[in-house]
Amino acid sequence: MKRFSRLAALVVVIAATALGCSAKADQTTDKLKATLQSRIGDDATIKSISKSPIPGLYEVNLGTEIVYSDANGDYLFIGDIVDAKSRKNLTQARMTEINRIDFASLPFANAVKVVKGDGSRKIAVFSDPNCPYCHQLENTLKTMDNVTVYTFLYPVLSPDSTVKSKAIWCSPDRAKAWESWMLDRHAPTAAGTCNTAAIDSNLALGQAMKVDGTPTVFLADGRRLPGAVSGDQLNKAMNEATH
Template sequence: MATFLRGALSAALIAAMALGCSAHADQTTDKLKATLQARLPDLQIKSITKAPVAGLYEVNVGAQLIYSDANGDYVFVGDLLDTKAHANLTEARLAEINKVDFASLPLANAVKVVKGNGSRKMAVFSDPNCPYCKQLEASLKSIDNVTVYTFLYPVLSDDSTAKAKAIWCSADRAKTWEAWMLERRAPSGAGTCDTSAIDKNLALGRGLNVTGTPTIILADGRRLPGAVSADALERALGKAR
């Protein structure tokens, strides 16, 4: 009985200590958030957690991480590098924080292109006038057995919006999209169909912190920003299975 009581008391003590540490951490991060928000009102702080360096805090402002001391007196913007492991900790954390639940994406609002058996899946936020998006489309020509869901994301100009609507209203969206991006054949659709999907894509992208095009989302939720090469994309698709 004595042994049981000691064990129960020990468990209760450990639980209390854990709760105390958690409460202390919450108080520190809550205070830090309030301080930074007051001093840097333009920041949209999503969360604050301890960084893997003593006394340093990771501040998530969406598409970027910044770092602060516990009092919010000093911040720096840049990558935190692990010199022993030769790893970019900031990059790894951003990839983790910005993972997307692929199954939750409204794929009905995307242009669907199937290559080969289409067994591998990826989504892309793309602007019709984005040169890097055209570069990515060229790379995709050599990628087989993949289904690409392109969310038309016209953020560059009014002409981007007009082209996106014309592509969405075309009889064959996939062919029209590829014809424009790869062959510069302008879409002939007048954009007179229901184009609310494009407005929904813009809202979706903002919600997911898509700040540039192209932005690739793999089936496992990882992101690949920019016009990655065909080789890099092939490797990433292999890991996403």
């Protein structure tokens, strides 16, 4: 995950004094946000600031990354917080929550829909037709049953990705055209021109949701799984999201 340049140059200091905050500190997040934003400038946009599990240390949400700050914004702490007893990565857990979406609000009319079995488990996938890991994920999905897959065509790799996405979208049977290309490498051929505004909408949506790689899977409970996850991992996650 990218780290902004200037922050990487800051000295990371873990000071004992930063861990003992006053009761007032948790009422100063707006001030802290303004202070930190002015100090880091355009290198990152602070989405929110909240208290961390450690007294006196504040969680700074940068959208794609979490860092930590003392109450005054004098020091930044870059790294993960791990619960020593449970060994749970608390930073990673928070990122999962921060990036959780409202699955039901996705514009499914803009997706290629494939139903396997009873379709009871649902996922949404942002996928580029020229992405090798997307092909890998499709081969994994081929082995699964009882799942509805909404594929949002997300051509970000090359101009040819856009050409293929439009051809798939304009095909008489989008699902068949998508699977034929992704599984068997049969190039899509559109029956004619059609309205491809859905693809532009998908690009805007993905950018707004910080989808910075393909494939990105969203589960029915709003969690995201980046990359071509394994079949076991995906099955487990889908089952968890359904119950």
